[in-house]
Amino acid sequence: MSEIFEVTLLSLQVSGIATVISLLIGLPFGSWIALGKFPGRSFLLSIVNTGMALPPVVVGLMVAMMLWRSGPLGALRLIYTPWAIVIAQTIIATPVVIGLTSAALQSLDPRLQLQLYGLGATRIQMVLMLWREARLPLLAALMAGFGSVISEVGASMMVGGNIRGQTRVLTTAIVLETNKGQFDNAVSLAVLLLLITFLINWALTWIQQKGARK
């Protein structure tokens, strides 16, 4: 029981940290793409949109190569640690957050920017107000970002190594139990993963819809 608790806690910690980092990167970057006017903007948006469909195993491979003992970042000794999973999951979630942030801001009336400036807003105040106006789709971006990492298995397995008590998360534990033929355990863990994902999304949806009803 304590092992399940440990695995669940690590899953939430790793995916939670990765989601927060992806928001810290994705919100400003997505806003810059949505509100900026610069050459190559459409091309950049195409890359981000492609990144939204980045296969976790490809991310796992890239991160493993970077963090491998003989790799460029091998000296950091992060491979097969929870931080390696955080890095991989951040790379998976960030394009999702950037793409959905950008789409959310582009769906607002473009004259809102003029109106905000016309009321004396600075650029930062203008962006914060646009985030507030787009808070419902931005919450959807948060849900999608978290959903993309809590449920992925390929990258976590490749860079974390599924080490018991160290880097085993819910998804990699499910794979392990299935490989052992321990379907009862695998199903229990799968139900737990679904339940946690549901509870977090239910809470975020409640916040989102409360905002929508205001």
Place this chain on the structure above:
Amino acid sequence: MSALIEVRDLQVKRRGQIALEVESLKVEKGDVLAVVGPNGTGKSTLLLALARLIRLERGQILFDGKQAQAESDAVYRRRLALVLQDPLLFDMSVFDNVASGLRFRGVGKEEIHTRVHLWLERLRVGHLLKRPALELSGGEAQRVSLARALALEPQLLLLDEPFSALDPPTRVRLLEDLGSLLHETGTTTVFVTHNLAEADKLANNMAVILNSKIQQVGPPAHIRSSPANDEVAVFLSM
């Protein structure tokens, strides 16, 4: 009287084409200047240029005798307030909407409270204080939008066809109320419209823009009696 705004040799281009050229334009303190002309002739472009919301190809805008370009955009814009054709209220309460510009300026809570109540009452929408702004009717929303701008007590008020989306009875009532408020406060105003009756009602000066150029500036009655050229005369007779 001295000029609050002075525009010299201004040119704005859009997609390589000249969207507006102004050789010279002065707006005196306390003036209400109506900018009239057909659609697509550069009226709104002039307003955006005055608010520094559009890049100038060339030219100068002097605000109270000083070069506007010398200041940051935010510092410059905090002397003015802009109201667009659509109210563009934010998805928050009426109170928070009117308070928004004051909050941008770091005004204290008590002062915000006082000014929001005062201007909503003056615009006859004080009873809507706690209502979600996006649930208001068109007329109510435009009154809140005007309160949001006037609560800033701007040196210059820029209005871009604020009545054009309203039904005639609502438009007439709002025009009367705004006229009294501008007269009472002496707020310098530049007011874009394609409706000459609105210009007559609200403005003491009028600028006629045709073909992206200001053709004539003067009191509405004077322009009607002595149009500068045939184009102005034809426009006024339409």
